[in-house]
Structure formats: C-alpha cells, structure tokens
Amino acid sequence: MIEDKEIYNSIQSEARRQKEGLELIASENYVSSDVLEALGSILTNKYSEGMVNKRYYGGNQFIDEIETTAVNRAKQIFGVDHVNVQPYSGSPANLAVYFALLNPGDKVMGLNLYFGGHLTHGWKVNITGKYFNSVQYETGRDGLLDYDMLEKQVKEEKPKLLFCGATAYPRLYDYKRLVEIAHSVDAYFVADIAHECGLIAAKVIPSPVGFADVITTTTHKTLRGPRGGMIMCNGNPSEPLRPLVEGADPRRNLPTLIDRAVFPGLQGGPHNNTTAAIAVALGEAMKPEFVEYANQILKNAKKLSEKLMEYDFNLISGGTDNHLMLVDLANKNITGKQAEETLEKVGITVNKNTIPFDERKPWDPSGIRIGTPALTTRGMKEKEMEIVAQFIDRALKNPSDDNLEKIRLEVKEFTKDFPIPGIDNI
Numbered sequence: 413m414i415e416d417k418e419i420y421n422s423i424q425s426e427a428r429r430q431k432e433g434l435e436l437i438a439s440e441n442y443v444s445s446d447v448l449e450a451l452g453s454i455l456t457n458k459y460s461e462g463m464v465n466k467r468y469y470g471g472n473q474f475i476d477e478i479e480t481t482a483v484n485r486a487k488q489i490f491g492v493d494h495v496n497v498q499p500y501s502g503s504p505a506n507l508a509v510y511f512a513l514l515n516p517g518d519k520v521m522g523l524n525l526y527f528g529g530h531l532t533h534g535w536k537v538n539i540t541g542k543y544f545n546s547v548q549y550e551t552g553r554d555g556l557l558d559y560d561m562l563e564k565q566v567k568e569e570k571p572k573l574l575f576c577g578a579t580a581y582p583r584l585y586d587y588k589r590l591v592e593i594a595h596s597v598d599a600y601f602v603a604d605i606a607h608e609c610g611l612i613a614a615k616v617i618p619s620p621v622g623f624a625d626v627i628t629t630t631t632h633k634t635l636r637g638p639r640g641g642m643i644m645c646n647g648n649p650s651e652p653l654r655p656l657v658e659g660a661d662p663r664r665n666l667p668t669l670i671d672r673a674v675f676p677g678l679q680g681g682p683h684n685n686t687t688a689a690i691a692v693a694l695g696e697a698m699k700p701e702f703v704e705y706a707n708q709i710l711k712n713a714k715k716l717s718e719k720l721m722e723y724d725f726n727l728i729s730g731g732t733d734n735h736l737m738l739v740d741l742a743n744k745n746i747t748g749k750q751a752e753e754t755l756e757k758v759g760i761t762v763n764k765n766t767i768p769f770d771e772r773k774p775w776d777p778s779g780i781r782i783g784t785p786a787l788t789t790r791g792m793k794e795k796e797m798e799i800v801a802q803f804i805d806r807a808l809k810n811p812s813d814d815n816l817e818k819i820r821l822e823v824k825e826f827t828k829d830f831p832i833p834g835i836d837n838i
C-alpha cells in the first residue's frame with residue numbers, strides 16, 4: 413500500500429471507477445497482472461542510453477537481456493527483421509520516423525484528423541504539421557478511403573512520406589494499393605498500426621508487413637501492453653548496416669536511420685520497466701489464448717454494431733471490420749459531447765469524435781467512437797454486447813436524472829461478474 417494517502421486514495425478511486433464502469437474507449441485496455449508487475453519493477457532505476465550491447469552506462473547486462481527478448485518476440489510475431497522498442501509512446505515513435513526520413517519542410521501526407529487520422533500524421537497544431545509541409549487526405553462521402561482519389565492527390569502533391577493508419581477508421585486497409593501509390597512517387601510508405609496492433613499480432617486482420625517501408629505502433633491498445641511504442645521495418649537482414657552505407661538505397665539503411673532517430677535524435681534513456689512489460693505483453697500475444705481474445709474483439713464489435721444499428725444508430729461506413737465503430741448522432745439530435753457526458757453518468761465511457769465531413773468542431777463533434785478491446789479483456793462476449801447496446805440506447809433516449817441513476821446501478825451490478833486484472837480486491 414502506498415504511504416502517500418493523497419495519491420493512494422486517488423488510485424483506489426480510479427480502480428473503483430474502472431471496475432464499476434464499462435470501458436468502451438477504443439484505444440484503451442486492461443493489462444495483465446504480469447504486465448503490471450514488470451511495469452512497477454525496479455527496472456525503472458536504471459539508465460540505459462544507447463542500444464543493446466552499445467550503452468553509454470555500465471551495469472546493463474540484464475537490461476540488455478530484457479530488451480533483446482522484447483525485440484526478438486516482436487520480430488517473431490510480426491515477421492520483421494528490425495524492431496526498436498524504445499519509443500516512449502506512439503507519438504514519439506511517429507516523430508522519430510519523421511526525424512529519420514525527412515528534413516524540416518519536407519512534404520508528408522496523412523489522413524485528416526476529422527476523418528479519423530492522428531494528430532502526428534500532419535495535423536496543423538501538431539509539430540508534424542508545423543515543422544513539415546503536411547498535406548492531408550480525406551475519405552469519401554461514405555467514410556471509406558477512396559484509393560483512386562488518394563492516388564490522384566499523391567501524384568499531384570508528390571510527398572516524401574505517406575502515412576496510413578487512424579484512430580477512428582472502422583475498416584481495413586488495402587496495404588498493397590497504398591504502397592503502390594506511395595512508391596509511384598518514390599515516397600516512403602509508413603503504416604501506423606497503433607490501434608490494430610494486437611489484431612495484426614494475432615493474425616485476425618491483414619498485416620502491412622511486406623508492404624510498408626516502416627511500421628509504427630503503440631503497445632497499449634489492442635496489443636494489451638504498457639503505454640509504449642515500437643518501430644518496425646525490414647532492412648536487409650543479411651547485411652546488418654552499421655554504420656550507414658553512403659550512397660546505398662535509403663530503404664536498406666532504414667534500421668540504422670530509425671535507431672539513430674530514436675536515440676540520440678529524439679530521446680534519452682529508454683524506460684526499462686516499460687521495455688520489460690512490453691516483452692511480457694508480447695509473450696502473452698504469442699499464446700493461442702490471445703488469438704481467441706483478438707477474434708472475440710472482432711465478434712464483439714460486430715455484435716455491438718449490429719445491435720446499435722437496430723436501435724437506429726447511424727454507423728459511419730455502415731458497420732465495422734475491426735475493433736471500433738464510429739457513430740454519427742445527427743439523427744438522434746444530440747452531439748458527441750452530450751452523448752459522452754450522458755453515458756459517463758451511467759458509468760459507460762466513450763469518447764466524442766469527429767465524423768467524416770463533420771460540420772462541428774473536435775471539442776463538440778457530431779459523433780462518438782466505441783470500441784470493444786477493453787470489455788473483451790474482461791471476458792464479455794456477444795451476449796453481453798447486446799446488453800451494452802441496450803444500456804447505451806436507454807441512456808441516450810431518456811437522459812433524465814432518474815433514468816440515468818437507474819441505469820448506473822444496473823451497469824454497476826452487471827460489471828460484477830467481469831473482473832479486471834490487478835483490481836479484484838476493492
């Protein structure tokens with residue numbers, strides 16, 4: 413028990429909130445007790461600037477073992493020959509890729525935030541939109557990526573780097589088409605799989621490996637590890653390129669460019685406790701149970717989306733192929749912010765989200781985003797998704813204090829059978 417009462421009490425309150433509520437934020441999950449234990453370990457005491465066997469401080473023999481295990485597991489799972497597990501999170505991982513491959517002012521293309529893209533793909537208030545010449549692409553009216561339109565835009569703009577990946581795109585990517593488009597203008601093609609990483613690890617949706625020049629990801633979303641990031645690429649495994657080969661095809665130098673961008677380009681010492689927790693999460697992701705988990709995420713998302721559509725919720729693109737759905741609330745006469753606040757009162761956590769061609773602003777947009785990874789970790793299946801859809805519909809239909817209080821108690825009761833690792837005893 414933490415002696416500091418102020419922080420202890422807040423942690424207990426947060427644990428209770430997590431336990432008694434339904435977590436539907438698509439980017440969140442619950443890590444295992446083993447991941448928690450590695451994350452809370454004494455590894456945080458150690459400085460390890462540099463790479464395995466090339467550290468700037470002594471005493472790193474065990475840290476090297478841990479980082480090597482993390483890297484090797486990631487290589488095996490994703491089928492890549494180079495992985496850097498040091499990025500502090502998804503955003504620094506992306507920034508390291510910019511630093512590795514571009515000069516300030518170079519042109520980069522990414523999906524517009526309103527259409528599901530991430531801030532770090534060139535949104536104007538982000539460093540990637542200020543220090544680089546960012547051009548954004550959009551989806552079609554139907555919410556789906558329009559590859560013909562994208563190809564035309566890429567050929568006109570001739571970016572040096574094309575990002576794909578999103579925080580709120582409910583469908584799959586045609587990676588083959590995307591790399592053809594990027595390479596037609598000699599641009600790097602970077603796939604940011606922050607959201608889908610666990611689904612790709614479990615091979616329940618297609619992987620960009622073999623198509624993307626570089627793959628970036630977080631480790632804390634569907635992969636169910638600690639908050640962290642990874643960068644993966646295929647260099648030329650038979651010729652480990654260190655130092656850089658001057659004049660070589662830059663794609664062969666990718667591993668070195670990326671490692672140098674992470675350190676000393678962008679970061680100092682890696683968070684070794686996080687590295688160990690990533691290794692543990694990757695170990696878990698190699699087990700058959702994880703494939704089952706990933707499949708169940710998809711089944712739950714399908715079921716929840718079908719039920720919501722039965723309740724006349726309007727799903728962008730008409731459904732989902734992955735772990736999340738995006739709901740346009742215009743026909744319900746409420747905004748995303750209102751829906752988020754109403755659902756919060758019954759213990760259901762979702763996030764307000766812009767929808768394609770949204771006429772409202774990101775702080776009060778027209779939609780909400782809903783995902784199933786966290787509830788699936790708690791052991792919920794299709795049957796429970798039907799009940800969750802019902803809670804959502806009932807709350808938004810009648811947001812009177814009495815009704816919301818009634819539903820809140822039902823939600824709390826409902827969650828009792830679905831434990832969260834590490835918070836069983838509250």
Ligand SMILES: *Cc1c(COP(=O)(O)O)cnc(C)c1O
Nearest residue numbers: 501502503530577578579606630
């Ligand atoms: C979540 C996410 C990130 C950023 O991850 P952080 O860990 O929050 O920095 C980057 N790209 C995409 C597509 C994401 O969904």
